[in-house]
Amino acid sequence: MKSPSIASPSSSFRKTRLSSYFFGLLALIILLILLYSEDFSFLFFRRPSRFQPEPIIINPIQQQQVDVDVDVDRPISTTVKDTKKKVLPFAVGETEECDLFNGKWVKDESNRPLYEESECPYIQPQLTCQQHGRLDKDYQFWRWQPHACNLARFNATFMLEKLRGKRMMFVGDSLNRGQYVSMVCLLHRILPEHGKSMQTFESLTVFRAEEYNASIEFYWAPFLLESNSDNAVIHRVTDRIVRKGSINKHGKYWLGADILVFNTYLWWITGMKMKILRGAFDEERKDTVEMETDDAYRLAMKSLVKWVQRNVDPEKSRVFFTSMSPSHGKSIEWGGDPYGNCYNQTSPIEDPKYWGQSSQKSIMKVIGEVFSKSRVPITFLNITQLSEYRKDAHTSIYKKQWNPLTPEQLANPVSYSDCVHWCLPGLQDTWNELLYAKLFYP
Ligand SMILES: *[C@@H]1O[C@H](CO)[C@@H](O)[C@H](O)[C@H]1NC(C)=O
Ligand SMILES: *[C@@H]1O[C@H](CO)[C@@H](O)[C@H](O)[C@H]1NC(C)=O
């Protein structure tokens, strides 16, 4: 998509005419200021109260010197020196002075869920809770309400228009796959049956919206770096090994995506030190070192930032990172039954300060530190706190079981309840509403 340009562009613009063109443009800018002084004042005057970077956009592009030379194909705001913040690709609205991630859950039976489980054929059987016997539907009716503003309404037509001729890609683990599927469910309804398809090629799943020439993709890379868990189907290994400096192994499949949404967390949390491979996986004697989780995770985040800086054009593409998805494996953490977990939970946690043991604050800190040094902005989707409240939203026992359950398990559902993944429709639709808001109204 071409950026909107206020100065009407002329492709025959030549260097020799730069100065006269420049004065013409300057005159136009001054005219515009006079006409719309309120609207454009932000281009020239720092107004920290309004354009202060929110904590979630960890790094608006600031380090790069803005080119003073007038380039007619660029939006006008990027040609003016000293602007506080560039207009991000896909943005259509203004920054709202509001932390979208700080809010509460409200029951809203008239506007939720955003789609029905039975209407979306793309949901994997691990996430179709109703089909697998969940009786209550309460978890579908909660809407996230930020304290200081309202979330933009998710408009599938609008989003597909903006994705025309583009690729959006989710990269990460099964939790990110859940968010990906939620996004496909949110968008597919307006497409005719013959105009959409989903195909999987090993680690890559591609949903195509033909009429829009748009694809929404998921790439399996639970550590982002190369690991011994990279097989998209058989990846449950206990002795996890991650290879240092290997991000291009997967990164080559992410090239050219217009919107990237990364996550990685759960696979790092083994309760043990992490094994980092320094050589190659096929070497007979593997050269590994053990690292504390935080240090190993930092290594991966640094690789990600390096990859993004090398391969993402911030004038064209957007990068998001979704924070840790919490688990609810011990109800004692929220003052419940000492032997229970998310099983049989049908309402959110009400304590606004609740933070369980599954989400390590030190990891959040690592992410913040590393991303703050990125020259390409990475928009942080800070979904951890809001998901912490949702002990009711997990798939629990209501999912396809790959292995037959034993009589002991059947007698004690807590023992096989999945308190990591989330039913769809459900919580992850909210993550996408937040992604939508940050994409178009950063
Ligand atoms: C994430 O959001 C929560 C809730 O608003 C907030 O307490 C926390 O500081 C945020 N974290 C970051 C890194 O922005
Ligand atoms: C959704 O977006 C489309 C395309 O931009 C627009 O025509 C339509 O009015 C929007 N719908 C709502 C409910 O805002």
Ligand SMILES: *[C@@H]1O[C@H](CO)[C@@H](O)[C@H](O)[C@H]1NC(C)=O
């Ligand atoms: C379809 O989109 C791709 C990018 O995903 C682009 O390269 C290609 O030119 C587009 N094709 C048409 C016919 O617009």
Ligand SMILES: *[C@@H]1O[C@H](CO)[C@@H](O)[C@H](O)[C@H]1NC(C)=O
């Ligand atoms: C589920 O929770 C309710 C209370 O919320 C309780 O009465 C019921 O016995 C529980 N069921 C099981 C099978 O644990």
